[in-house]
Amino acid sequence: MLAFNNVSFGYDEKSKILDNLSFSVQPGEFISIVGVSGSGKSTIFRLVTGLDRPLTGDITLEGNKNGDRLGKVAYMPQQDLLLPWRTILENAYLPLEINGVDKQIAYQQIRPLLKEFGLEGTEDKYPSELSGGMKQRVAFLRAVLSGNPLLLLDEPFSALDAITKLSMQEWLLVQWKKRQSTILFITHDVEEALFLSDRIFLLKNKPVTDVEEIFVPLQGKRTRNDLNRPEMLALKDRLLSTLQSEVAL
Numbered sequence: 001m002l003a004f005n006n007v008s009f010g011y012d013e014k015s016k017i018l019d020n021l022s023f024s025v026q027p028g029e030f031i032s033i034v035g036v037s038g039s040g041k042s043t044i045f046r047l048v049t050g051l052d053r054p055l056t057g058d059i060t061l062e063g064n065k066n067g068d069r070l071g072k073v074a075y076m077p078q079q080d081l082l083l084p085w086r087t088i089l090e091n092a093y094l095p096l097e098i099n100g101v102d103k104q105i106a107y108q109q110i111r112p113l114l115k116e117f118g119l120e121g122t123e124d125k126y127p128s129e130l131s132g133g134m135k136q137r138v139a140f141l142r143a144v145l146s147g148n149p150l151l152l153l154d155e156p157f158s159a160l161d162a163i164t165k166l167s168m169q170e171w172l173l174v175q176w177k178k179r180q181s182t183i184l185f186i187t188h189d190v191e192e193a194l195f196l197s198d199r200i201f202l203l204k205n206k207p208v209t210d211v212e213e214i215f216v217p218l219q220g221k222r223t224r225n226d227l228n229r230p231e232m233l234a235l236k237d238r239l240l241s242t243l244q245s246e247v248a249l
């Protein structure tokens with residue numbers, strides 16, 4: 001689905017952020033990207049979207065090398081970036097509007113999805129009238145409506161309270177399975193990464209030369225209790241101690 005092949009990148013010539021980095025993502029995978037603050041997680045997303053380009057190396061998306069990927073991936077940043085002057089229905093319509101879909105046809109498509117996304121009754125409300133979790137669901141709905149199979153989610157739940165965050169994680173797993181999308185998910189929360197992912201990419205070194213790939217040994221329906229299994233606790237310890245040693249670098 002997506003591959004980084006020996007990618008190097010820096011915002012200026014002297015200080016590289018990524019150095020000869022390679023990894024690949026298979027269709028339908030849920031991958032979390034974990035790394036210390038400033039390590040380059042959001043930079044990887046900017047490279048995937050094509051907002052920034054590698055200095056050397058190449059990035060392939062569905063077999064296309066270094067093509068124009070803007071518009072081929074759905075990017076959901078940390079802040080929900082809903083347009084405050086548009087209603088929820090109008091916000092959800094945005095990606096379809098950009099693709100030239102007629103408003104009435106689009107609204108017919110969006111209305112049943114609002115219900116499915118737990119947003120029934122909000123269509124004529126404005127973003128400021130919604131809770132944080134609801135706004136994130138609108139942003140996610142908008143990403144899904146873009147029709148792109150690769151979703152880039154940059155710490156989508158970091159601003160939510162603990163209980164809302166847990167229910168949003170469970171909701172996201174249901175949506176991911178249902179839609180069979182491929183998800184790259186940036187998080188600082190090791191438990192969140194373990195609960196959600198097939199694999200975790202742990203960014204190593206400064207500049208990042210490597211990702212440590214951690215396979216999460218949970219398949220099918222997972223529950224919170226699975227995080228208490230001995231092998232999951234051992235993985236959590238390993239992730240936390242590697243992150244601590246990276247901070248010390």
Ligand SMILES: Nc1ncnc2c1ncn2[C@@H]1O[C@H](COP(=O)(O)OP(=O)(O)OP(=O)(O)O)[C@@H](O)[C@H]1O
Pocket residue numbers: 011017035036037038039040041042043044
């Ligand atoms: N537009 C930019 N111009 C110059 N330097 C930048 C720019 N954007 C990011 N950087 C620098 O690149 C490095 C990587 O930033 P990036 O945002 O990718 O890190 P991150 O791992 O996502 O961090 P965080 O977890 O804090 O969000 C940081 O040192 C940052 O200061």
